[in-house]
Amino acid sequence: MPESLRRFKADIFQALAHPTRIAIIELLEEGELSAGELIEKLGMEQANISQHLAVLRAKQLVVNRKAGNQVFYSVRDPIINKVLALMRRYFQKHLKETLELLDEMDGSTVPSGR
């Protein structure tokens, strides 16, 4: 497999390699949402979300549809949803180690039992 194709895949993973963008895709799994709705649900800066949407658009992970003065986004291909679903399965399968990893990587997340 040529390097350029690997870079193409790598770029898609790169687009998914941000918590906010994962949140966006996961919100869109249930159906299309306007930029404004995404901003509201995520509770982040408008410009910030818009930039992340631009990244997802550039890699064509999402498509947008204009309606009036709003722009609605949706996931371009359900394969992407399947990828995220697989990741959820992976996460559940390795839950214990995941929690330990999260603990190591970020002390603020896993204090005591709970």
Next chain:
Amino acid sequence: MPESLRRFKADIFQALAHPTRIAIIELLEEGELSAGELIEKLGMEQANISQHLAVLRAKQLVVNRKAGNQVFYSVRDPIINKVLALMRRYFQKHLKETLELLDEMDGSTVPSGR
């Protein structure tokens, strides 16, 4: 879903977001290989491959087994292979647009046309 879990997923995607690391995982799909064999097959700097292996290890995408003075690597969970297989399907499905994307993103990949 809490932010920490999204970051966990994002970190895994981040680990996959590099052409060399994708090449490593794809080589390992067919069975375990030693670090030296990977270096040879990939034709890159030893230190470079070792660093990428360290990233994959840190995110637990690969596991390693020591035998003598060699270290053999293999993919930890076939789910990861499935993810890459899905990406191959995604690529094939959108081949045309992919080529256009590659063209836009990196002029060196597409010879003729424009």
Next chain:
DNA sequence: TATGAATATTCGAGCCTTCGCATATATTAT
């Protein structure tokens, strides 16, 4: 213990990404 082979780690420079802020564009209504 010393030596060589295999692998890992550290360090610094350059590059890319992310965020916040400001500004620009587009659409609708008045």
Next chain:
DNA sequence: ATAATATATGCGAAGGCTCGAATATTCATA
């Protein structure tokens, strides 16, 4: 044309990632 709302884009600082070179570590063998 102007105001109001929705969305996008440009810019700069801070932080993170990648590479190559040098160094360190581990193991087998003598």
